[in-house]
Amino acid sequence: MSSAPQAPAPAPAPAMLTRDELLRLFSRFHSLTSQPDVKKRIADAVKDKQEAVAVTTAIQEEIFHEMGIDPRFGIACLGKVNAVYENDMDLMIQFYRFVAKEEMAIDEAELEPDEFEDKMNAQQKLQEQQLEMLKQMRKYRPDEQRAVFDILHKLLEESNFESPAVILTPEQIQEIVRRRRASSPDASK
Template structure:
């Protein structure tokens, strides 16, 4: 079931528990006719590896609590899961699902279950643990960053499957431009006093709530820039704007073409 994935990413290798069981079986077989010497010798003249305690889900040395995947297991899973979304076979699998009328998110869950199984983790248990990561590891910066990175990667993989290569590339370009515009705004905002920054962000949030009380308001970069300029004028009503003090609209846009995707999302 997972062989095509193993050849690309190596995630289909045996789990530590499988290796341990294999070692134990090998030691028993080799020592069966070896007498009381305390363990047989393999055919190539080497002693079999000493068996260790099989690892069960949540029992690795960095585990945080019983009944939960350990830190090392989670980080390994996050990394391998993110790598899967770059595998051509996975991209095709997601695209085929969309063409068949399936939700690509359901396919990503299937992929996660297959990956968990390949890691020697019971899929249902593993999926349940993933739903508790943000609670159990809320103070672990590395784990939380990897979790959010995986979530973003999964969302983009589903978008690519639904939009197709061309439309997805256009969306990514729009996102890149929007991020550049927002960085310009951020740099200008950082030049303001802390209290002015707080006032602007609070006012911007209030403005977004007026647009959409549901908390999903969206403002274009142009609208945010206009709002920023208005807030600046209100703070300095008697001081004329001087060239060089604040960039004009053209400087803010930095030559970037405005598009429907140039948006900054404000969420509660």
């Protein structure tokens, strides 16, 4: 039996980026894609018939490299954020902002300036409508809010998630809650 010390086993490779690593990526990507030279880089790639998403992915890979993370591993982890961090609402909000920022950078590169402005105005209007819908929903109990979200999810499924958003009017929300209360005597207490 040998008494020579054995080298420690290598640490297992992480299976996922940490929350802090993701937040650093999101922040850095937002900062970079807001800079005129990076916007020009994406636009020039589009003019050269390259896919804009390839450029934004390359930017993400560069950020991972700066962070000391294998870019292939980092990109692969982005596809798992929804599953791994689904219960971390703050991180999920930041993740969706990150995705929206990437889409906006691509749209800005691919669309004519007036088309991009029209799209941004439409997006802002949609966000205002969503905010108003959420404000309306706050008036109701959590179980009633859940019923409204269930209807929204069903409507999205019926549209095969092709509709950018489903907006319910205050009257539609009231009707959903009214029907819920009518069908569930316990719910009205």
